[in-house]
Amino acid sequence: MNAKRWIAIGIVAALLVVSGITKITSTLLATDDEYEMSWVDSLMAEDTGLTEMVLEEGNLDKRIAVLHIDGAIQDTGSSDSLLGGSEGYSHSAFMDFLEDIREDDSIAGVLLNVNSPGGGVVESAQIRDKILQIKKEKTLPVYVSFGSMAASGGYYVSAPADKIYASPETLTGSIGVIMQGYDFSELMKKVGISDNTIKSGEFKDIMSSSRPMTAEEKAIMQSMIDDSYAQFVKVVAEGRHMTEAEVRKIADGRIYDGRQAKANGLIDAFGYQEDALNALEKEQDLKGAQVFEYDTSGGSLASIFSTSVSQIVGQKSEAHQALQLMNMMEAPRLMYLYGK
Template structure:
């Protein structure tokens, strides 16, 4: 009873004194990035950034608010890091099945530009999955380390779109389209593609796949025989990826940090930092909830995982997509 009266007194005081406490029930990622030292006390810094989930340039919206896209979050961290001269190395903790072709390519380019601007060394630490676009964004790294149980690979492109023309025919419903050119309705879900349209789609897929393949050749020294297997877009276990030349070594996150120190020529007691938008008690490097604060949700309505990825071309290993 006394506790309740005390709370009422405090709230009443705020009202009468004109003070309005800032209460952020539904964080939206607009809070500033906070630097947190996870370990070490040396002069130099190693930044750890998590690339977690399907790679997209589109923010998430729900009934209770919104959050920034993965591309926005990673690029904002890289921009902040580029202004800190004490950061000598970057560890990318990748746990992603990939995502959109353009979103993956943007992140790849952001990492390349970060390296060029800062001369910092980059090490990738792969977690559960680092496939397709998750591997694509790992390519600029000076060293790629897979967790012993990582799945990676899937070096290829997939074009996803719903097709319901058979269902429409069964239920006796049709959709009429007026168009200016015979291929304007290419990929339309309510009709099958024509042979010409299938060739066009295949040509686009080949172009995107060729870009991916060329980047693999540019960043990795892999024999032609192994590339032929890799370019079937199969996934590999961590050991299989090491044998194929897709990763340099197997290890854990602390091993990746040690490798980053070694490549950057800095002491092993260098400060390992992360950027978060909220402080977490007993935080660790394995916390990927870095994009926004976590608050008790009154309602959690997010059934996005039940739906297939949006229509389009993806560097994505579909079985692991969100």
């Protein structure tokens, strides 16, 4: 381990100690009400493993859960790693939130905020299937609010909603499937690099970056794309109460702004999170309900540590988001994703 890494670890450790002392001090100085709320949250965390942040006080017997998908929809497999964890969307945590909603009888409505270019085909399908399961088992209303972008997989997971709100400037649509790879064979020839691949079958190295694809290989991959595309079309048709023929007319992969999306039947109304929430409360007889969201920070020392690291390395920078997308494209796979 080099000196720079040791210095970085030392800085993070110091921040952890300072943050821990600050949190302990604030707890000791808390008022009785604050201490009681902290104690209640602790009991909740022990019971469900999840903590909640109340956004609006109200009826505890019928509550509204607010969820967020912010960023690329991908399962990194280790979203909370010590030095490499990422802020934003965590697939495993989001699935835990959905399961908690399914099991919590006090939850009477869901508001999902989506700000995403999409992501993996499998992850998008998992979210959509779980939402459908919740709606079927509990007949819960699900409203969706789009942020600046809810494209491809971001739209896929939103399609089952009872109502979708978006800004006129929201970028949405991009209904389709993409799989990308790179052919560096000509560059390899120029710099004198050769490829030695030993494979068990003709198509084991399909989409290899060291040679051009054959026509047969392209046909194989296109058949997979077509199958996933047909599934996407079906999901939109069912969710938006359209025929598949109607969906295919607008599902050529293009992006739409909010105005075009409304004209094409992809959203229901213009508005933001507060508008979607107000409509959910009014239209689903949930006036006076408690509104809460799941606390992804948790407040633990580990989360303080993760937050400090994120602040140091600038997880929310454009460069980091670009790296996330590059990692998604590292191995060719089916994607419901806008952009590259």
